[in-house]
Amino acid sequence: MSFLHRPQQVLARRLVFQLHVWTGLVTALYALFIGLTGAILVFRADLQQWAYPAFFAHRPDTAALASPETVIASLERRFPGYRFSGFDYPNDRRGTFLAYLAKDSELRTVFLDAERATVIGELPHDGWIQRLQDLHFTFLAGPPGYVFNGIGASCLLVMCLSGLIVWWPGLSRVGQAFVVHLDRGWRRIVWELHGAAAIWSVALLIVWAVSGIYFSFPVPFRAATENLMTLTPYASMQSGVPEPAAAPAPAPSDLVRTAQVRVPDAQLARFGVPAGARGTYSVTLARRRHGDGDSSDEVTVYFDRFTGRELTTLDQTGRTAGDLFLTWLGRLHVGNFGGWPVKLVWFAAGLVFPLLALSGSVMWWNRFLRPRVGRATPPDRARAMGTPG
Secondary structure, three states, X not given: OOOOOHHHHHHHHHHHHHHHHHHHHHHHHHHHHHHHHHXXXXXXXXXXXXXXXXXXXXXXXXXXOOOHHHHHHHHHHHOOOOEEOEEEOOOOOOOOEEEXXXXXXXXXXXXXXXXXXXXXXXXXXXXXXXXXXXXXXXOOOOHHHHHHHHHHHHHHHHHHHHHHHHHOOOHHHOOHHHOOOOOOOHHHHHHHHHHHHHHHHHHHHHHXXXXXXXXXXXXXXXXXXXXHOOOOXXXXXXXXXXXXXXXXXXXXXXXXXXXXXXXXOOEEEEEEOOOOOOOEEEEEEEXXXXXXXXXXXXXXXXXXXXXXXXXXXXXXXXXXXXXXXXXXXXXXXXXXXXXXXXXXXXXXXXXXXXXXXXXXXXXXXHHHHHHHHHHOOHHHHHHHHOOOO
């Protein structure tokens, strides 16, 4: 705000301060809730592995994987009438096949044995980890919950940006604003704790707010991103029209072998089955490691469902800056990279939201409500405090 005159700077700063205070009050409970649940969900993969060890048991390196035909047949036999877009191959963290099946509004997460493709079990809908995840995403409100979450994330973004302006102490005192002086009064300690905790974690808090908006409103967010940087269009592959005397449909195992020849020394990551009348088969392979949360090394080969002819190959290594931005926005939100050091940092940063909500509420009480209660007459003060007059 250096382009403003001194009186204008003071007025602008006061307006930003009021915006920060009231946005913070409106979103305090949301920040408390989203921070606590998010901090726990940093360890979601580890919690699932601990709670359901059979679903994540490692397989011997010498064990042969079940064929895609066997996996598909097992799913169709066990879950008739359900739709599924494919299945994920075992990886270093999970030694089983994984498939998501849908029927109307019901979604099932199913695990299958790596060698025999028999169904081991599925994640329960009412399990505490799943409920915690639903609480964090939708507040148990279903699809409308994403809208509420997006509005809350937008308020958090406003609060973070306005808080940066409110926090700025000037160049001469900027170093002091990063620490908390414990030799001062408790009100001053709360003030400094609020500012120091926020400034040390503000970059990650802003990333969480922006990515929360992205997850809540993915279509408009992607459209807005595309206005600023190039994005790779979604692959919209279609099989040809089957001929009356067409040859038998291609065997999925043959398609997998063809894809492995196309991308040698890569790890099988996913097999996609056709969706709709002209959907395609697809085989996704990871050049480095499947299951590390990074899709930048993946290659997907698409095949015609009727003839097995290769339609196209989508190589993620040639992704645009916009693709990388959206990918890393998601990875930074959940912290699924870098192992335990990143998880511990993300967990600690997640607790900053509740800390800011509580310390901000205390400061609001001290600055706005407490002086008014103190100026009240004894009977008024008593009524304000909820005690007999």
